[in-house]
Amino acid sequence: MKEYIEQHKESFLEQLKELLRIPSISALPEHKEDVQAAASWLAKSLEDIGMENIEIIQTKGHPILYADWLHAEEKPTVLIYGHYDVQPIDPLELWETPPFEPTIRDEKIYARGATDDKGQMFLYLKAIELLMKKHGTLPVNIKFCIEGEEEIASPNLPPYIDKNKEKLAADAVLISDTSLIDKGQPAICTSLRGALAMELKVRTANTDLHSGSYGGAVPNAVHSIVKILDTFHDENGKIAVQDFYEGVPTPADTIKEEVAQIPFNEVKMKQELGIEDFFGEVGYTPAEQVSIRPTLEINGLVGGFHGEGFKTVIPCESSAKISCRLVGDQKPDKVYEYIERHITKNSPIGAKVELKKLITGDPVSLDSNDPMIQKAADAYEKVYGVRPLYPKAGGSIPIVEVFYRVLNTPVVLMGFGLPNENIHAPNEHFHLENFSKGIETICEYFQTL
Amino acid sequence: MKEYIEQHKESFLEQLKELLRIPSISALPEHKEDVQAAASWLAKSLEDIGMENIEIIQTKGHPILYADWLHAEEKPTVLIYGHYDVQPIDPLELWETPPFEPTIRDEKIYARGATDDKGQMFLYLKAIELLMKKHGTLPVNIKFCIEGEEEIASPNLPPYIDKNKEKLAADAVLISDTSLIDKGQPAICTSLRGALAMELKVRTANTDLHSGSYGGAVPNAVHSIVKILDTFHDENGKIAVQDFYEGVPTPADTIKEEVAQIPFNEVKMKQELGIEDFFGEVGYTPAEQVSIRPTLEINGLVGGFHGEGFKTVIPCESSAKISCRLVGDQKPDKVYEYIERHITKNSPIGAKVELKKLITGDPVSLDSNDPMIQKAADAYEKVYGVRPLYPKAGGSIPIVEVFYRVLNTPVVLMGFGLPNENIHAPNEHFHLENFSKGIETICEYFQTL
Structure with missing residues (x-):
């Protein structure tokens, strides 16, 4: 042949x-x-x-x-x-x-x-x-x-x-x-891995406010979104959203072996990517973290003035693009619900939040x-x-x-x-x-x- | 006349x-x-x-x-x-x-x-x-x-x-x-009030990384900046930067009286600004918070993809504009040092941080x-x-x-x-x-x- x-x-x-x-x-x-x-x-x-x-x-x-x-x-x-x-x-x-x-x-x-x-x-x-x-x-x-x-x-x-x-x-x-x-x-x-992509918007006032006149007394949409986003992971890199791990299997030994057989040169990869160190869920190797474990990542964030120079504004709105990679029996729609509930629970005073589902894949x-x-x-x-x-x-x-x-x-x-x-x-x-x-x-x- | x-x-x-x-x-x-x-x-x-x-x-x-x-x-x-x-x-x-x-x-x-x-x-x-x-x-x-x-x-x-x-x-x-x-x-x-304006930059890799290939195992510059920015205030709205309040006087009763004499219609202001509630340092009225108390505000924040649609990137850089309003004997240069020290102390693994002073005023x-x-x-x-x-x-x-x-x-x-x-x-x-x-x-x- x-x-x-x-x-x-x-x-x-x-x-x-x-x-x-x-x-x-x-x-x-x-x-x-x-x-x-x-x-x-x-x-x-x-x-x-x-x-x-x-x-x-x-x-x-x-x-x-x-x-x-x-x-x-x-x-x-x-x-x-x-x-x-x-x-x-x-x-x-x-x-x-x-x-x-x-x-x-x-x-x-x-x-x-x-x-x-x-x-x-x-x-x-x-x-x-x-x-x-x-x-x-x-x-x-x-x-x-x-x-x-x-x-x-x-x-x-x-x-x-x-x-x-x-x-x-x-x-x-x-x-x-x-x-x-x-x-x-x-x-x-x-x-x-499956995928779930979302957009989070936070609004705190009608308009950007002058930080001299109002600074110290009014909600700030960037502070608010920072507060929300910082609740997504615990100190061990685990995702801290209740029920997020529903359907995530404990990897079988055979699966871990199959992952371990794939060449994964940590030293070379760190150099190539210019990263100081790997950083992820405690208890799993980087090779496992990027393949058989789920993730929640902020893919983009914006709020207030971010051009050249400086503007003393208190931002009235901010938004973040957030996505998850899913594994096992995780369902994107369910995970979305859990994240929505988590955000509602963790929204600070004065923050009107709005979450939108953009992409799902099992x-x-x-x-x-x-x-x-x-x-x-x-x-x-x-x-x-x-x-x-x-x-x-x-x-x-x-x-x-x-x-x-x-x-x-x-x-x-x-x-x-x-x-x-x-x-x-x-x-x-x-x-x-x-x-x-x-x-x-x-x-x-x-x-x- | x-x-x-x-x-x-x-x-x-x-x-x-x-x-x-x-x-x-x-x-x-x-x-x-x-x-x-x-x-x-x-x-x-x-x-x-x-x-x-x-x-x-x-x-x-x-x-x-x-x-x-x-x-x-x-x-x-x-x-x-x-x-x-x-x-x-x-x-x-x-x-x-x-x-x-x-x-x-x-x-x-x-x-x-x-x-x-x-x-x-x-x-x-x-x-x-x-x-x-x-x-x-x-x-x-x-x-x-x-x-x-x-x-x-x-x-x-x-x-x-x-x-x-x-x-x-x-x-x-x-x-x-x-x-x-x-x-x-x-x-x-x-x-x-005095002023201190700064720019914080965070870098975690050479380039934005694909969240499918690397998600879960590498530092994310937006996660890193969120983690840093979320350490600036405690749950009572106090600024949690060590020594920040050095030189801030406990307001004398006469000063508090002078502030209280200025008309400050909270209900009307809330309506006009479209804010749900005032939000600031516990123990001070909004009128005091905006006049005789110091602040630390994030004026702008950006990182990763924030346009229309979605990009599954792990951002490699992010930046924030940060400013303070200062009172009493606070010195902008000293406060800058304290903030720089605070950021260094609170930087997560893999985040290369850089702080720049932009404006100071006593x-x-x-x-x-x-x-x-x-x-x-x-x-x-x-x-x-x-x-x-x-x-x-x-x-x-x-x-x-x-x-x-x-x-x-x-x-x-x-x-x-x-x-x-x-x-x-x-x-x-x-x-x-x-x-x-x-x-x-x-x-x-x-x-x-």
Whole structure:
């Protein structure tokens, strides 16, 4: 299979370049037609490799693509998810070659979307094409569900999944939108934290007041918000909001072991980030704190005069952006309620507070012993020569939880990117070594199933 | 004297209008020549009323004016201070008539500087002119020291005073740059709070970090500053910085009585300001809190992402503007040291803090029983029919403390404005009733001395 891939690699890369040339930036209205064009290009490619029942489903935003091939009788069915939209490109001046003119240098392909996620998604199409060419058929049933709104938080996909449970039913959902641990060390991510983002506003008077005339006798909106925000953590870095830890599991030893196996160089990381020390929940390692423990962070804060110079005002309003990362069975809506109650209880005299929910996403954790995951691990081992590790991601990909919950099926997060491929940044790229090995691993996986 | 003033009122107002037409905005470089023009106009007027030794002293900024008349042998000498510069005028669209086209309506003169301080300072010139015309001489020795930089914090006057102690020596410094309590109720302000303004910066990492990848394990610059700022006050509204109250006197009963005599309508004020309740140091009334007690206020705070929407960053820097109002014998430089020490002691792990001093000004309190003040009170009583009250201002006019300390002489703050004459705001004005009564009161005062 390896040789067969090498024979076709050049033409595969030319095809990928075509897709990468389409500036399908979902966040920018002026690129709406480009996003549509990327969907059409993919629909055509799916047809070319033998997929059937191809649909471009229009939504209020960008379209969802569906396709299937269901002729492998009594074999399992896999649902492949990916996204054909990309992040904006600014700052443009930092790109060494233009973001939508794909260029190969040093065995990497450079372009916006090269690894996130056009390049990784494309691997599945080419794996299927090769298997079909070689055997005239496929060893598994395939369904594709590809969206164009991942970079804008997938507003239209969850309702589509909800309404099409039967149609999308599968034995596993396959997603390649994560990364290896490092060159040569594959990874299957088995946990993603959930998210809850909020905005807190505090108001204490009609208008900013002069600190000479009123200072000392009236509430100050910045003092008030400081007082509230300072109640969120105790001296051990634990979140001091009542019931916040409801649903947070005590990590099993096996999970702690899986976390400990992921390389985490504290000394190097401190240097790179310019931090004096790590700082978090007592009783957990930094690697655990950023992956399997929940957080509450203030992401931004503003109030009063903060320009050049000085203004002797008593601020009448202030606001803070606050977010949580959630784990286990924590529910964003419940956690929001607890935080709201906590803020009400801790609001000082004269502070009118208002909390607003902005973003929610459930956490998800997958069992690395699930046979669908273990077979993916076998495929990785065959191609890369080592078994994958099982990292727990600190970030959130809310759609993973939706697939897992609504379709009631394991999700296999097989990453083929590398951690430093500049996703969401200038000079995004994808290593060609993993382009070839990715196709090979997917072929192996399908054959093992 | 009253009739004599009425006879000349029209021509006096025409003269004042000439001065008010000069847009002498000290803060704006494009008005530098206008500030100079106002100084020249005043120098000419001082000459016209018989003043001698007139000097326009150039500085690095705008000029200082000096003039004197020292022929009242064995009589006391008064030094009259005022300023001929004005505040900027924006928002221009809110002015009912243009700020530099003085207009009289409803017995008020409208223009930028009408009450602060061209109008009030002009009263002294006209009082002297009338006395001189009537008697051919003056009952006191007069010195004028008028500046053009009061609205930009008087950078050049204190060193001038320091260098010219002998030249400026007097039995009292007279300043009319404050206000009556209300129509018909005169006031001599006998205390001004000092000021100390600072900026605190906190840094925790090289760059903002992603809250998914690092959330839970690294310091957050907003958390850090919140933790520091929340240590400044205890639960009784007292400032919890060690040694902060050094030099703060326990208010004497007479002082508390003088404060209590000033009308302070708590109910009305709460409504007007839109505050739920007053909030300050336990054990003092709001009227005391804003006048004879020191404060520490956060005037502004910023850190992380605070625009529309959401960004899941862990902020790497934050900053706060902090200021104190000081009383009694508190020294701004000492207080700054105590605050710096306090911040160092209370900085959490991983926070690199930096404090910068921006503004300092000493507090001043004057004894209402001083004969120079009591004679001013007599003059007020003769003209207004009631004795003045002795308010303690919550704000700061640092030059008052400089005169008081360097010349070692009482400062008599005889206000003739009214509290709602829109100083520093659109539609600034000055009531003509107090224009006439002001001139009369000053004449009476000079004759009493």
